[in-house]
Amino acid sequence: MKxxxxxxxxxxxxxxxxxxxxxxxKLTVTFTFKLKSVVENVLRTRQEVETFVSxxxxxxxxxVSYLADTEWANTAYQKMLHAIAADKVIFEGQVSNxxxxxxxSILAYAQGFSKARGDFEIISDGx
Numbered sequence: 001m002k003x004x005x006x007x008x009x010x011x012x013x014x015x016x017x018x019x020x021x022x023x024x025x026k027l028t029v030t031f032t033f034k035l036k037s038v039v040e041n042v043l044r045t046r047q048e049v050e051t052f053v054s055x056x057x058x059x060x061x062x063x064v065s066y067l068a069d070t071e072w073a074n075t076a077y078q079k080m081l082h083a084i085a086a087d088k089v090i091f092e093g094q095v096s097n098x099x100x101x102x103x104x105s106i107l108a109y110a111q112g113f114s115k116a117r118g119d120f121e122i123i124s125d126g127x
Contacts, residue, residue, distance in 0.1 A: 035091060043090035049080045052092065 020027055043049050050063060056073055057066045067074040080090050 035093070039091045039093040041090075041092040043080065043092065044084070046081060046084055049077065049084060049090065053077050053080075 018027075041052060043052055053067075053073060053076075054063055056070075057063070061069070067077055083090055
């Protein structure tokens with residue numbers, strides 16, 4: 001059993017040696033990973049979307065009043081329904097800068113999903 005007290009860093013590193021004909025200012029690295037490693041929910045139906053969005057509510061709200069009172073939630077909800085109507089599947093997950101069990105989550109957080117490119121539409125990136 002690990003016991004932590006005070007500031008503890010559980011970081012790891014990896015060394016590298018590169019050769020290139022380009023200047024360092026021109027070199028970039030692009031990471032590709034399977035989204036499956038950070039996806040928590042897969043939604044295929046309107047009912048699944050409604051159940052999922054209901055999980056965002058607090059207090060005595062019903063879904064209709066919650067969406068009427070919460071603009072960002074209503075926007076995300078409408079985009080999800082539109083995607084479902086277009087025969088798309090919704091994938092929901094999260095990335096974090098402190099998900100030490102999932103380094104890909106840290107990488108995705110650092111890079112920002114708003115900059116992500118792929119065969120998908122970003123419905124909400126948590127901002």
